[in-house]
Amino acid sequence: MKKLVLVILIVAINGIKAQDQYSKGMQKAMELWSEQKTVDASNLFERIAxxxxxxxxxxxxxxxxxxxxxxxxxxxxxxxxxxxKAKEYIDMAKNISPDNVEILVLEAMMNTAWIAFDGATYGMTLSGKNVQLYKKAAELAPENPRVVFGKAEWDMGAARYFGKDTAPYCKDIERALQLFATFKPETEFHPNWGKERAEQIAEECKS
Structure with a gap:
């Protein structure tokens, strides 16, 4: 019995040490990112992964x-x-956590980066993919603020591109802000971004 307790304690202590190392690594990577040291932050996140x-x-x-x-x-x-590189790591993240709405929103953001760079080349192929990604994310987690906000911002961008009114989507931005107000991430490292950007767009809606 004493041996069993000792084994359990050793496993628990090793788990705490590993968690400590993980937490410290993640915090350091976040700090590097906040200092705009993107290459260093990316490299450290890779090592943690x-x-x-x-x-x-x-x-x-x-x-x-x-x-x-x-x-x-x-x-x-x-x-x-x-x-x-982003695509490679999104694919690996999806293998670990399938149907994860945070990853779906991130994938849509990656597509948007391509479209923002060259809409004529990438808009036709990636716009439809984004519509599907946000549709799937909204079905899986309609109360996730990043899902609601990401879809609304995407819809606004599409409306702007086609010369249509963006005002109908302002109500979705307001809904996202309400969801951000009560959202609690599972851990300190789970995604918790988007509120500031949503507030900025909400102000633009009023002007």
Whole structure:
């Protein structure tokens, strides 16, 4: 019995140490990202992903860092490298956590980065994919604020592109803000972004 208790304690202690290492690594990667050291942040998230093979979050953040860095990027070669890496890690995250709406929203964001870079080349092929991604995410988690906000922002962009009124989607932005107000991420590292951007668009709706 004493041996069993000892084994349980050793396993528990090792688990706490591993969790400590994971938490410290994730916090450090987040800090690097906030300091706009995107390459360093991406590399550290990659190392964490290698050690956390059953955890979708570090894979998600490798993709997220590379996608956000791609908006406004004018060098096609650099943009391609970033978004190809993002696609690779999104696919791995989906293998770990299928039908995860946070990953679906991120995939749509990746497609939007391609469209923002060259709408004439990528708009026709990727716009339909985004419609399907947001449709699936809304069916799976209609109360997730990033799902509601992401779809509304996408719909606004499409309306703007075709010269249509964006006002009908302002109510969806307001709904997203209501959901952001009560949303609680599962852990400190689970996705919890989007509120500030939604507030910005809500202000634009009023003007």
């Amino acid at each position: 290698t050690a956390e093979m059953d955890n979708w979050l570090p894979y998600y953040y490798v993709a997220m860092v590379n996608i956000t860095a791609s908006f406004g990027e004018e060098d096609e070669q650099k943009l391609s490298l970033q978004l190809e």
